[in-house]
Amino acid sequence: MSGPTLFERIIAREIPSDIVYEDADFIAIKDISPKAPIHLLVIPKKVTARVDEIAEPLEMGQLWLTAVKVARQHAQDYRLLVNCGQGGGQVVFHTHIHVLAGWESGPDSDT
Ligand code: 5GP
Numbered sequence: 001m002s003g004p005t006l007f008e009r010i011i012a013r014e015i016p017s018d019i020v021y022e023d024a025d026f027i028a029i030k031d032i033s034p035k036a037p038i039h040l041l042v043i044p045k046k047v048t049a050r051v052d053e054i055a056e057p058l059e060m061g062q063l064w065l066t067a068v069k070v071a072r073q074h075a076q077d078y079r080l081l082v083n084c085g086q087g088g089g090q091v092v093f094h095t096h097i098h099v100l101a102g103w104e105s106g107p108d109s110d111t
């Protein structure tokens with residue numbers, strides 16, 4: 001049996017984090033190990049392990065709309081990124097979108 005995910009524990013305030021946005025369905029936090037000057041994680045409160053488990057178009061749409069909204073609250077230009085599965089670089093198996101931004105002249109690489 002697996003317990004609550006890391007992000008569920010953050011949502012429950014069992015683990016501290018720097019919360020930048022929250023509504024009934026989503027939370028956005030600063031990444032603890034930022035890979036860009038601005039690095040946020042947009043996380044649905046409804047748990048799925050990975051983004052391709054979201055079957056409902058409305059849920060998928062709300063996730064991306066929230067990511068865009070949060071991104072635009074912090075930057076004009078930004079990168080949205082999803083790691084999907086271990087082979088895709090995913091480490092925390094609770095769906096989330098990375099918001100990366102704040103470079104002076106764009107990200108260092110295309111990967
Ligand atoms: P993934 O590789 O699963 O797409 O990304 C997981 C992200 O969660 C990583 O960028 C990692 O730095 C971040 N992370 C891991 N543990 C914590 C934590 O306890 N707090 C916060 N704020 N971010 C975390």
